[in-house]
Amino acid sequence: MNEEKPTLEAGSKTGDVSRRNALKGIGATLGATAFAAAISPLRNLAKDVSPEEFFQKHYQELDDDEKTRVIERLEAEARSEYGAEVQIRDHRPIPGTRFVYAINLSLCNGNGKCVEACHQENNHDRATNQSYIRVLEMPNGTMDMEQGNTTYDHAVPAKGKFYLPVQCQQCDEPPCTDVCPVQATWKEDDGIVVVDYNWCIGCRYCEAACPYHARRFNWEKPVVPADDVNPDQGYLSNRIRPQGVVEKCHFCLHRTREGRLPACLEACPTGARVFGNILDPDSDIRWILENKRVFVLKEELGTKPSFFYFFDK
Amino acid sequence: MADGSPTHEPRHLISYPRFLLRSLSIATDGSFAFYAWMTALTAVALVGANAWANQVTQGMITTGMTDHVSWGLYIANFTFFVGVAAGGVMMVIPAYLYHDEEMHDVVIVGELLAIAAIVVCLLFVTVDLGRPDRFWHLIPGLGRFNFPVSMLTWDVIVLNVYLLLNLHVCGYLLYMRFLGKPPNPRWYVPFVMLSIVWAISIHTVTAFLYCGLGGRPFWNSAVLAPRFLASAFVSGPAFIIVTMLALRRFAGIRIPTGPIQTLVRIIRVTILISLLMLVSEIFTEFYSGGAHTASARYLFLGLHGHDALVPWIWTAVAMTVLAAVLFLTPAALKQRRILILACILAFVGGWIEKGMGLIIPGFVPSTLHEIVEYTPSLVEWKISAGIWAFGLMVYTIALKFAIPVLQRARSDEG
Structure with missing residues (x-):
């Protein structure tokens, strides 16, 4: 290709230059057409993402009017895409509240009702059986998670085992937000x-x-039948998530910021779960943290979890 | 790009677009083999673009990734190609710091590789996003740029600035060539010096992405950044050597032997440093034992019957060791074919070790010690191949832009 010795200084050569340029133009047009065809599936995405959604500001920058409009849009989407009438609200923290969770591992028997309750409450994708909680079945005599098993499928409690439910630890030093x-x-x-x-x-x-495997990614658009959708939803909590974004346990803030308890706690038949406001000196959670020998997971990482565990026998 | 040259030539607004047009015209002229090469690359890139469009539409369920192994082939490639981009600096240092004149003549081959490799990196990050339509959230000023806390924002900055630095240096030199004027060192030498520091920074910051995560013991190692750099200074120069030999063979450009010898000498050292650091990591993991070695055991030996990565990593080790032996045998390297083989072994060995061998074990076992294995899906391979092809297209066109500069090397030589 080099016999012509192309140089930058040279002016355009006469002759077949124009024919060559025409051929190049045809090549470029063909290439561009082929590219447009190759990425044409993106049209479906463009249909799904409205201009309002595309230009939506960060939650913390939305004023009240904007929030109202966003929520109306999301409710309309739930109607058109899932056939469900839902109410999405924007729950704000209650001043003077600091939520903390504790689990009594002597009581937990690994029945998994918390996992199911989370699945229902938070409008998780049905087919993948998604949930924010994983329960590890651990052999007595160790705290080494490598000995644990999350996929046990037998009558519980099994002899010689204890059960360790893990969900978002709501760290005070969260590596995920950094x-x-x-x-x-x-x-x-x-x-x-x-x-x-x-x-x-x-x-x-x-x-x-x-460090706690607390986050989930929406690898595809979640599928929930209209009858199964929990209509009581929060913007920052259990509204049906879009495809391609990350989600996590939010201590059921659409319930707990209204003075109710998390769904996983209400579902627990053993009474192993304790939830409350650590700033309230009369709360059960405060009594447990002051009187039980509690521990946190992976304390050495310095994440300072708001999620505690204890044994009481 | 290079628009800020001295003011006594005020017609840049006219001559710069003319320069670009002229360059584009030259860069798209070529032999039948050139058109065949570009057409083949275009075809692969289009397959990748189509696969990506489908991935975005249907969701990343089309990949092999899961919540357990949440990064895969894309981030593995991203990591490796940051190293390739940084590796170009191993031509810049001899040329500008040690005033190696022969290297100076061909240094643009390395600078252009940096440009193509950064483009590849940015594409690999983009295809890994679940919501590429929200890309603007990452633009400082428009979105919410979590700087300086998130190391990913540091990476966005250093990669883009490195791209701009190299575009400026290459663009300026070629433009001056077009104007027929000697380049003014004031307008490019400071940027070249900055790009040397910057090359180190892009790979250091990329290592910090991983080694800053306390919850992933396999990555949480202080030796990661130096190890990244050492391996980058193997794979970058290896790619450049092969490129220069190809330019000599296919484009008829007379590449002096000096620069190739210099790069061989560099690889001879860096490949040993790279192996030494790998051995240090392996020793620390296996001699001390304990739970944090689970990932390393999974990678090298398999864990509880799961061993998907074992063949990969031993292939990488074998290739790298063989390449090191070849590079340390000057007599063998005198044969062009052996030199090319050694470069390919070093490059592919590094790609496996720093790609799949580094990213995947970080997730296996998971942070709750579950073992879920990962195999890239067909969609991931198609998209990756598409990006490689596009990167090669960018590099080919960029090299054709640079042929006039490289031909100066020939005339000076002759």
Whole structure:
């Protein structure tokens, strides 16, 4: 190709230059057409993402009017895409509240009702049986999670085993929020780490950073039958998540910020779960933290969980 | 790009677009083999683009990734190609710091590789996003840029600035060539010096993405950043050597032997440093034992019957060791074919070790010690191949832009 010795200084050569340029033009047009055809599936995405959704601001920058409009839009989407009438509200932290969870491992028997309750309450994808809680079945005599098993399928409690439910630990030093490049996840004043599902870009750096496997990614659009949709929803909690974003346990803030208890606690038949406001000196959770020998998972990482465990026999 | 040259030539607004047009015209002229090469690359890139469009529409369920292994082939490739981009600096240092004149003549081959490799990196990050439509959230000023806390924002900055630095240096030199004027060192040498520091920074920051995560013991190692750099200074120069030999063979450009010898000498050292650091990591993991070695055991030996990565990593180790032996045998390297083989072994060995061998074990076992294995899906392979092809297209066109500069090397030589 080099016999012509192309040089930058030379002016255009006469002759077949124009024919060559015409051929190049045809080539470029063909290439561009083929590219347009190759990426044409993106039209479906463009249909799904309205201009209002595309330009929506970060949750913390929305004023009240904007929030109202966003929520109306999301409710309309739930109607058109899932056939469900839902009420989405924007629950804010209650001043003077700091939520803390504790689990009595002597009582937990691994029945998994918390896992199911989370699945229903939070409108998780039905086919994948998604939930924010995983329960490890551990042999007595060790705290080494490598000995644990999350896929046990037999009558519980099994002899010689104990059960360790793990969900978001709502860390005071959350590695997941630090790594987020766009501040789509943050810790609120009552201690709950939340995600703005409409701001997350889906890079999954938070999922890599979390030491507790607490985060989930929506690998596809969640499927929930209309009758099964929990209509009582929060913007930062259990509304049906879009495809391609990260989600996590939010201590059922659409319930707990209204003075109710998390769904996993209400579902627990053993009474192993204790939830409350640590700033309230008369709360059960406060009594447990003051009187039981509680521990946290992976304390050496310095994440300072708001989630405690204890044995009482 | 290079628009800020001295003011006594005020017609840049006209001559710069003319330069770009002229360059584009030259860069798209070529032999039948050139058109065949570009057409083949275009075809692969289009397959990748189509696979990506489907992935975005249907969701990343089309990949092999899961909540347990939440990064895969894309981030593995991203990590490796940051190293390739940084590796270009191993031509810049001899050329500008040690005033190696022969290297100076061909240094643009390395600078252009940096440009193509950064483009590849940015594409690999983009295809890994679950919501590429929200890309603007990451643009400082428009979105919410979590700087300086998130290491990913540091990476966005250093990669883009490195791209701009190299675009400026290459663009300026070519433009001056077009104007027929000697380049003014004031307008490019400071940027070249900055790009040397910057090359180190892009790979250091990329290592910090991983080694800053306390919950992933396999990555949480202080040696990761230096190890990244050492392996980058193997794979980058290896790619450049092969490129220069290809330019000599297919484009008829007379590449002096000096620069190739210099790069061989560099690889001879860096490949040993790279192996030494790998051995240090392996020793620390296996001699001390304990739970944090689970990932390393999974990678090298398999864990509880799960061993998907074992063949990969031993292939990588074998290739790297063989390449090291070849590089340390000057007599063998005198044969062009052996030199090319050694470069390919070093490059592919590094790609496996720093790609799949580094990213995947970070997730296996998971943070709750569950073992879920990962195999890239067909969609991931298609998209990755598409990005590689696009990167090669960018590099080919960029090299054709640079042929006039490289031909100066020939005339000076002759």
